[in-house]
Amino acid sequence: MNAYATLEQKFARIACLDEAAAMLGWDASAMMPEGGAEARGEQLATLAGLSHEFLSAPEIGEALALAEPETDWQTANVALMREAHIRATALPRDLVEASVRAGRACESIWRQARPESDFAAVKDSLAEVVALTRESANILGERLGLAPYDALMSQYQRGISAADATAIFARYEAFLKDALPRAEELQAGRQHEELPPGPYPEVVQEALARKLAAAAGLKFSAARLDRSAHPFCGGTPTDIRITTRYDEADFASALMGVLHETGHALYEQNLPAAFRRQPVGAAAGMAMHESQSLIIEMQAVRSDAFLNHLAPLLTETFGKTITLGGLKNRLRRVQRSFIRVEADEMTYPAHVLLRFRLEQALLSGDLAVGDLPGAWNDGLHNLLGITPPDDRQGCLQDIHWYDGAIGYFPSYTLGAMAAAQLMAAARKALPTLDDALARGDFSGLSGWLAQHVHGLGSSRGYNEILTAATGEALNPAHFEAHLSARYLG
């Protein structure tokens, strides 16, 4: 067997272990009784340990030195294998273990500190996490030829740099300064239509969610929909598991949640089968993944066209009069708020931008951990004109950082912006796209995404995929145009 084939075989075995872990992770969230938690932790740790052991094995390094890929995809695959091997071997064992310990301890303290709004309690622990992450980022950056923060960011999304994101986000900040007050003013001037009160029976919500997920392209012969406390998309490409939670007073949260996860699921279901279990056959990154959930949930489902289809469907399904106006009012409201996960699509990027700037400053040392609460509050005030009343609603709100994850935040907004850009390109390529959505027909859109995004796997990076699909690298003008049309029209 030649070196390249050996690598494919070794990575397929690693992927099998990761798949087993993915299924057990889904089970832990959706099925497992509480008594199973401790044993599940051991099972997952064993699988993760073996996966890391195989990935960092010297034989992988030897095969990488000898591998002669024969196609572009194989070349991309080897590059991704090399990066994964470097990431798995670059850091001294002591540093990895100290980081894991520090992250676990800090997250545990944070769980206590957040409800009590007690940043002082977690400050020292966070400082240790930041210091260790800095040390890792420096080593990884050197080995990968990247700036330290880029070395962190690229583990979540390859193919776009912090410098690119900085410029794009600055432009968005300027847009928001003007757009947000205008959107608020227009909103205040419109009649406020309420949706009828519940109950919206859970069983009816679920049946509708399944129907619309299937309409969006989800193949239930290779997927399940279940319940969990925190909705997510898990599983594996041929066995996708999406979850949601239901609120009988409000049909919209579960329905939008399912359609969001359906976007993630479509990406996984349409990955290139010829490179199953290979790095190049996986999704291109977290930002690109988020673009696929948001193009379904935000771009397609909340479009005028689809809402025109949805309102009578909801009326028929629930036996209550759901007006288009009520639906728009529920699904498209702008609102300055403190909590990122509750933010609307126009203000959400401000939350991300704040974190993106702060985490770079923490990593470089320009911002001391002790100064984080003040910097957070000032930053949010500059962006949205509001100041959190306490740290619980400020710098303590997200688990990220406290669990050691730095470099992830930009993915959310890079995803939202890519979704708008891809939707604009899809509308050009498919002139009848909105007519189809107005009939509840997603097939044109999902076919276009399968061809231009899903089927590419990780053969290209973020900006390369966008360029091939839309003719240009990320251009925030599309997102701004989308928001302007929806909120300023």
Place this chain on the structure above:
Amino acid sequence: MNAYATLEQKFARIACLDEAAAMLGWDASAMMPEGGAEARGEQLATLAGLSHEFLSAPEIGEALALAEPETDWQTANVALMREAHIRATALPRDLVEASVRAGRACESIWRQARPESDFAAVKDSLAEVVALTRESANILGERLGLAPYDALMSQYQRGISAADATAIFARYEAFLKDALPRAEELQAGRQHEELPPGPYPEVVQEALARKLAAAAGLKFSAARLDRSAHPFCGGTPTDIRITTRYDEADFASALMGVLHETGHALYEQNLPAAFRRQPVGAAAGMAMHESQSLIIEMQAVRSDAFLNHLAPLLTETFGKTITLGGLKNRLRRVQRSFIRVEADEMTYPAHVLLRFRLEQALLSGDLAVGDLPGAWNDGLHNLLGITPPDDRQGCLQDIHWYDGAIGYFPSYTLGAMAAAQLMAAARKALPTLDDALARGDFSGLSGWLAQHVHGLGSSRGYNEILTAATGEALNPAHFEAHLSARYLG
């Protein structure tokens, strides 16, 4: 770390992989969409391959040579580790691979041949499976100091030999010759009370099954009940997964199924926590496991005492009059039949005895595979006085043998007999046991089983556990007394 501690650590890691496989196996039967089947096969093969690789590693052999266990439990643990290591390493790789291939091919042909009652189609393939199993049994027997058939049988249940079983089964044959016609005669002379026709709504059946499983001692904080095509008990001791299937025309099949699996589940839940993930901490074998399902389902639940409690409970639950007579008629009927899995508790051992004799004769070569159909039909006729009309209802009915499993069949009846013996001992130790069952209270029984069976794990073999719990090794007189009281009274 000393050699014994090293072994414990290595076996715990192997057990973690096996636990992961157990959960994924449950998922495949109870949850997985069809699209996931191929990937799941790969995941399970990867886990099984690693588990075998770790178990057969030379370092295990080295540590076994050095290990100095300090307690009886540690000594038993090392003995079980040694046996597992020998089983994993004794057979040449070629033989293992040939056996797996032959078993898969034969099972696949059998799946076609059974519905067509075409033994000729599968004969040659079965002959190859038998020949390869014989070769393995000879090697394993030599390495383990056992007769070849005992080497196979003991992989399912340690601590009782084929010679023991032969004598016990022969005695049962004599008992049955007399008891069966008498039971049939008494049954024919009784009034035949029918249960009211369904529907018995699935959701009501499930709620009742949960209630009774919990009453029998199942902790749902560490267990789930779901649906699958073939009911089973899977999962791990702190996360048990039992399944059933529902028939709205007949509440009894699902209810008895759940209570049977509950018996298995109680065993797992009460295994010794101090030896979690160690061979000595696992259940003592398949026969002992079956004794625990049958002591709940057959001994306790179908007792006069509990049926007196169950009949009014069923009446209340389903809103239909369920009489004690109707219930007894449904749950306690003797019937000569061709199909083992449908047999009643009195004739079931005849089916097992037939297979036990035939599989030994096949393994030794005394019976040629081509002569199996005739030997089967003659054997069943000698035991039950009936002759299968075709091989589909004869020697083609069970998957065992065709999938390579020889030596498993005796476990069913050794389990049924142990259940009767344990129940007799529990009744002596707990004079109010039947009063408690008549109130639906299983706590005395399940506490006694936890102490005398479950909590012992594999620290002792089959007959040792029975001797400690009941004062004697397996004595079929208890099973005969049970059947006499129930069917000849």
